[in-house]
Amino acid sequence: MENITNIIKGCIGKDHKYQKMIYEHYRGYALKIVFRYIYQYEEAVNAVNDGFVKLFNHIDRFEMGTDADNEKILMGWMKRIMINVSIDQLRSKKTSPETGDIPASVWGLPSDSRDAEQAMMYNDLVLMIKQLPTPYRLVFNLYVIDGFSHAEIAEMLHIPVSTCRSNLLRARTMLQQNLKKTEDELLCRM
Known part of the structure; x- marks a missing residue:
């Protein structure tokens, strides 16, 4: 180029x-x-x-x-x-x-990640993020992945800053619960 x-x-x-x-x-x-x-x-x-x-x-x-x-x-x-x-x-x-399905590859799994366990954990996390309710996922993506502030997100989504903060908190709580559940299921299989 x-x-x-x-x-x-x-x-x-x-x-x-x-x-x-x-x-x-x-x-x-x-x-x-x-x-x-x-x-x-x-x-x-x-x-x-x-x-x-x-x-x-x-x-x-x-x-x-x-x-x-x-x-x-x-x-x-x-x-x-x-x-x-x-x-x-x-x-x-x-x-x-939520209605479509996209390969996890579009989320940008690092190419130097050859460890199968790490790749599985990454894929599981991407699937968990995709399963979040739309308002939570939008705020999570904008804040955690794209690095916008709560004020910027609130302006983009036309919501109060307090709603933005609570959606992020709820998204994190749901992800933590899902991760804990997945971890417990893995321990039960052992």
Whole structure:
């Protein structure tokens, strides 16, 4: 891929060649982000496409850094756009994320993890997160995985900060209970 600064400048100039380069290079990254919120593949792909349209329509607002930093800045900006588009889609279409099934691989299991037990624990944790009720899972993903503050999450989801905090607490409690239950079941098998 060409120098990212030149590609971004080409996108600012509405050059379709550069837009295609960004889309093809970062589509997988965007899909991983969206899959944490929308589990139906077709809906997730639509959200990614909407996100890229939004990105290209507003790329003139992108604040460039140094050549070395531009990719990180772009990825952070893209991540925020994809999360917002996902939340908007869930809100507007009342999409039920629980109804689809996606492979755990989209959650980004570290490739250096060759330990089978660690991979099983990771997969179990991903499944437990996917089983959380939608409001709890959204807040959990936004806070724990994506690193947003309670105030930012409350603004995104149009809920009070106190609701955001209680949803996170309930999500953590449910995950702890499920982990304890899984651990007890494993001990009983031994």
